[in-house]
Amino acid sequence: MRVIMAEVFNSWQGEGGSVPGSAFGRRQIFVRFAGCDLHCLWCDSREYIDASRVSRWRYEVEPFTGRFEYKPNPASVDEVVDALLKLDTGDIHSISYTGGEPTLQVKPLKALMERMKELGFDNFLETHGGLPELIKEIAPLTDYASVDIKDESANATEDWKGLVLREVESIRILKEAGAKTYAKLVVTNETRVENVRWYASLLKGLAPLVIQPREPIEVFQARLMEFYREAARIVGRKNVSLSFQVHKYMNVL
Numbered sequence: 001m002r003v004i005m006a007e008v009f010n011s012w013q014g015e016g017g018s019v020p021g022s023a024f025g026r027r028q029i030f031v032r033f034a035g036c037d038l039h040c041l042w043c044d045s046r047e048y049i050d051a052s053r054v055s056r057w058r059y060e061v062e063p064f065t066g067r068f069e070y071k072p073n074p075a076s077v078d079e080v081v082d083a084l085l086k087l088d089t090g091d092i093h094s095i096s097y098t099g100g101e102p103t104l105q106v107k108p109l110k111a112l113m114e115r116m117k118e119l120g121f122d123n124f125l126e127t128h129g130g131l132p133e134l135i136k137e138i139a140p141l142t143d144y145a146s147v148d149i150k151d152e153s154a155n156a157t158e159d160w161k162g163l164v165l166r167e168v169e170s171i172r173i174l175k176e177a178g179a180k181t182y183a184k185l186v187v188t189n190e191t192r193v194e195n196v197r198w199y200a201s202l203l204k205g206l207a208p209l210v211i212q213p214r215e216p217i218e219v220f221q222a223r224l225m226e227f228y229r230e231a232a233r234i235v236g237r238k239n240v241s242l243s244f245q246v247h248k249y250m251n252v253l
């Protein structure tokens with residue numbers, strides 16, 4: 001089975017705040033898939049969005065050395081498993097499947113998740129959540145999930161409200177399958193507080209919410225406090241957290 005990969009590396013999870021399901025500060029091996037069907041304004045994986053242009057993938061030879069080797073795409077699932085196992089530093093919390101959007105290649109994603117479970121690892125899914133019908137296929141293999149709630153200001157798609165409703169459906173499917181799941185909302189100065197209230201009302205009783213200011217941080221503190229307070233008022237004060245992309249400050253992948 002073949003998969004269009006972007007990269008495999010070992011690092012710390014820099015996001016997720018302190019809600020249940022977060023792996024913030026945990027060591028993970030990251031498997032970044034190429035390809036995404038959205039077009040968020042602030043995407044930081046832009047070079048991997050069009051999978052047809054990702055002609056090769058890279059894997060770290062040794063953690064934190066910055067040394068990579070390259071292989072042509074598509075990769076075989078066996079090649080990816082080999083690259084993963086070479087990066088097992090013995091302190092791995094879970095394998096993070098990220099992107100791009102990993103669920104777009106659900107068959108190889110599922111095969112990888114199955115293999116890593118057999119080998120004794122937990123699976124952590126990072127997804128935009130817009131494809132609940134594909135989420136269903138891998139939900140039983142998912143131990144942890146970070147599912148985006150795309151803010152209107154991301155400009156990710158024409159049908160923004162439909163996307164948010166599908167993301168919430170994905171969260172429901174993952175939760176029902178037993179995955180520890182939280183929702184991640186990236187906010188900007190253009191984020192509207194009434195939208196934050198809407199997201200929170202959809203998540204109430206379902207999943208905790210992390211609010212992450214877009215990098216580089218420009219959201220005014222007063223706005224951030226308002227978003228946080230309004231979300232906490234609706235989902236409950238123990239179910240909301242700020243999240244920052246700490247790996248960027250540490251200058252690691």
Ligand code: SF4
Pocket residue numbers: 036037038039040042043044045046049099100101128156
């Ligand atoms: S969903 Fe993620 S990978 Fe896709 S365009 Fe948005 S930020 Fe980029």
